[in-house]
Amino acid sequence: MQPKLFIDGAWHDAAERGTIDVINPATERVFASIAAGTAADIDRAVAAAKRAGQGPWARTTGRERAAILRAIAAGIEAEKDRLARLEVEDNGKPLAEAEGDIADTIYCFNLYATYAEELEAKQGEQIAVPDDRFRTTIKYVPVGVAGLIVPWNYPLLMAAWIVAPALAAGCTLVLKPSEYTPITALALARICHDAGVPPGVVNVVTGLGRDAGAPLAAHPDVSKLAFTGSVPTGIAVATAAAKDVKSLSLELGGKSPIVVFDDADLEQVVEWVMFGIFWNQGQVCSATSRLIAQQGIAGPLVERLAAEAQRIKIGDGMGEGVQLGPLVSHQQYDKVLGYMETGKREATLVCGGGRPAGFNAGYFVEPTIFTNVPPSARIWNEEIFGPVLSVADFKTEDEALTLANTTEFGLAAAVMTKDLERAERVADRLEAGVVWINCSQPNFLEPPWGGMKKSGVGRELGTWGLMNFLEPKQITAYRSTDPWGWYLKDTKTG
Numbered sequence: 017m018q019p020k021l022f023i024d025g026a027w028h029d030a031a032e033r034g035t036i037d038v039i040n041p042a043t044e045r046v047f048a049s050i051a052a053g054t055a056a057d058i059d060r061a062v063a064a065a066k067r068a069g070q071g072p073w074a075r076t077t078g079r080e081r082a083a084i085l086r087a088i089a090a091g092i093e094a095e096k097d098r099l100a101r102l103e104v105e106d107n108g109k110p111l112a113e114a115e116g117d118i119a120d121t122i123y124c125f126n127l128y129a130t131y132a133e134e135l136e137a138k139q140g141e142q143i144a145v146p147d148d149r150f151r152t153t154i155k156y157v158p159v160g161v162a163g164l165i166v167p168w169n170y171p172l173l174m175a176a177w178i179v180a181p182a183l184a185a186g187c188t189l190v191l192k193p194s195e196y197t198p199i200t201a202l203a204l205a206r207i208c209h210d211a212g213v214p215p216g217v218v219n220v221v222t223g224l225g226r227d228a229g230a231p232l233a234a235h236p237d238v239s240k241l242a243f244t245g246s247v248p249t250g251i252a253v254a255t256a257a258a259k260d261v262k263s264l265s266l267e268l269g270g271k272s273p274i275v276v277f278d279d280a281d282l283e284q285v286v287e288w289v290m291f292g293i294f295w296n297q298g299q300v301c302s303a304t305s306r307l308i309a310q311q312g313i314a315g316p317l318v319e320r321l322a323a324e325a326q327r328i329k330i331g332d333g334m335g336e337g338v339q340l341g342p343l344v345s346h347q348q349y350d351k352v353l354g355y356m357e358t359g360k361r362e363a364t365l366v367c368g369g370g371r372p373a374g375f376n377a378g379y380f381v382e383p384t385i386f387t388n389v390p391p392s393a394r395i396w397n398e399e400i401f402g403p404v405l406s407v408a409d410f411k412t413e414d415e416a417l418t419l420a421n422t423t424e425f426g427l428a429a430a431v432m433t434k435d436l437e438r439a440e441r442v443a444d445r446l447e448a449g450v451v452w453i454n455c456s457q458p459n460f461l462e463p464p465w466g467g468m469k470k471s472g473v474g475r476e477l478g479t480w481g482l483m484n485f486l487e488p489k490q491i492t493a494y495r496s497t498d499p500w501g502w503y504l505k506d507t508k509t510g
């Protein structure tokens with residue numbers, strides 16, 4: 017594959033001709049090279065998107081865009097095995113998980129095709145106003161050029177979550193994938209083109225965050241920024257957005273609690289806690305990385321979890337039956353190992369805590385559990401973004417909620433109990449955008465997704481995700497022949 021950028025319907029070298037190596041995290045070998053986009057490439061891509069937004073794309077109907085979105089879904093479906101393998105090479109995740117990501121990506125494009133059709137039906141809808149001399153209708157217009165910046169943990173899926181609604185809304189876009197996992201975003205550019213997306217509507221500029229992401233966030237012709245990534249980068253993007261008063265949505269980090277009461281079914285709790293922290297190597301924004309267990313169940317639960325964690329099959333994501341692949345990059349590996357060392361000083365290590373034996377290459381770490389974690393510990397408060405579970409116990413429901421809610425994040429939370437009244441009560445009091453009862457991590461694309469507090473701004477997915485890319489516009493018409501009469505009457509009597 018040539019290291020090129022996709023701009024205005026064609027492949028281009030980066031303006032400065034730089035390239036970036038892409039590394040397979042299981043082998044630490046370079047498996048691809050991408051173009052290192054910079055501000056000049058972003059300028060070119062945004063200009064193409066702006067032009068395309070003023071051309072025939074602006075006049076497409078929701079039904080026409082739905083047909084294109086379905087063609088993109090079909091294009092991904094036709095290459096799904098290859099795309100899943102690329103995702104494993106790029107990110108390290110087990111193949112079965114990558115296959116799940118691609119299936120969700122296809123579903124996402126089809127879902128937003130349906131929303132594009134529904135949007136057309138809503139165009140010009142009348143809103144009741146309390147004066148029948150006026151008629152108010154609502155039109156939904158695309159917000160303009162969208163700058164989309166995504167992370168590496170679900171490379172294609174995180175892109176789909178914002179590319180699909182942007183296209184459904186009729187926006188044009190510039191997508192900046194993570195420099196660690198850019199390959200499937202480039203494949204998406206080609207698939208979009210083949211599906212009939214006009215030149216300039218979808219542009220993909222690869223590159224480093226500071227060289228390509230920052231100029232995209234700061235570009236004056238970008239009207240909307242949708243960012244998924246860490247809190248510090250989110251703040252930088254929000255600051256850039258504020259300068260031009262751009263529309264903004266942020267999907268940021270988390271440190272999500274899973275609260276387990278002593279009446280919960282131990283076997284089910286073990287399954288969900290394991291999934292909630294070790295899925296995708298724990299590199300999940302909504303990972304339930306803080307286990308808050310009621311005294312009584314806490315001891316036996318931690319014992320069972322430790323036994324299960326030590327049975328997890330670690331290896332190259334392409335390997336048969338592998339459940340835990342390598343972390344995405346050397347940087348992430350160093351960061352997670354650093355937290356494991358911090359945890360050994362702050363709490364009691366139950367299992368894991370380092371590199372698994374027998375691995376000479378690859379960014380592998382062990383599934384790790386710490387117990388007796390005090391609320392002041394760094395491993396309790398900071399997002400590790402790796403397979404590290406921190407456990408604390410509680411006596412009362414209020415104590416559990418205080419532990420759960422004392423965090424700067426508010427993305428997700430889970431509660432496990434057989435008492436459904438209590439489950440509902442606790443769910444209401446958990447400060448999170450997503451709450452799970454007796455499970456962790458199920459994710460559907462129809463409900464809203466996003467966080468409270470520092471976990472983000474706005475919501476993605478469902479029709480909320482579509483609204484992110486639309487400007488609702490009211491058109492109010494006066495239907496009387498007596499213009500001043502209305503005003504004078506109301507001001508005199510009012």
Ligand code: NAD
Pocket residue numbers: 165166167168169174192193194195223224225226228229230231233244245246247248249250252253266267268269270300301302399401427466467471472
């Ligand atoms: P990151 O913030 O380091 O990078 C995200 C993207 O921003 C990358 O494409 C990067 O190149 C780009 N970037 C970096 N610096 C930039 C700058 N100054 N201006 C503009 N763009 C810049 O995050 P990451 O390490 O790639 O991803 C992990 C983070 O993403 C975690 O915190 C995780 O919780 C979060 N995340 C959140 C959700 C969610 O839905 N809330 C989903 C997935 C991941």
